[in-house]
Amino acid sequence: EIVLTQSPGTLSLSPGERATLSCRASQSVSSSYLAWYQQKPGQAPRLLIYGASSRATGIPDRFSGSGSGTDFTLTISRLEPEDFAVYYCQQYGSSPKTFGQGTKLEIK
């Protein structure tokens, strides 16, 4: 089983700032089958990034993903008020399709 570790656990930033979220895998994620999701309170998760760096349909270009192997990053270039939420990474290249524990992005 691939274990995903996200850091930091909580990130406190202000609107307009840049956010960098990390996801580290216990073993290489095959073919960069790594996704990022955003979840707001009381809502289902929303797919942001798949294939480590491809934006899902309708996702603003301030969201970008990078990385390969065991180290992946989600970057939000300029935070908007609606971006404050919890973010999860997930690897879907092998079963079980594990999630990271999440990073909470909160308003400073």
Add this chain to the structure above:
Amino acid sequence: QVQLVQSGAEVKKPGASVKVSCKVSGYTLTELSMHWVRQAPGKGLEWMGGFDPEDGETIYAQKFQGRVTMTEDTSTDTAYMELSSLRSEDTAVYYCATGPVVPAAPIDYWGQGTLVTVSS
């Protein structure tokens, strides 16, 4: 556009079983890979299992093997997840979620979630 509508909240006693349904519209079940993900109160997301197009079968996370059964009724485009021998730690929101029916595809559509509460 895929739409997933789940059944309503459930309250169960320890040791009982629960069966959650997920009605698909916009696509047919045969065009999708169905997964189930749960989230305990205040906790993260946990993949329970789902259809693997590469193997052509449903794969269950080891943690749930023997207790979970995921089925599909293609005549009504409805998926089901049944979890047995419930305990308090199974209290969670259960989501059905889908991806394309190709190997190694991300989950891109989610149901609204079904809260299952296990309490004596």
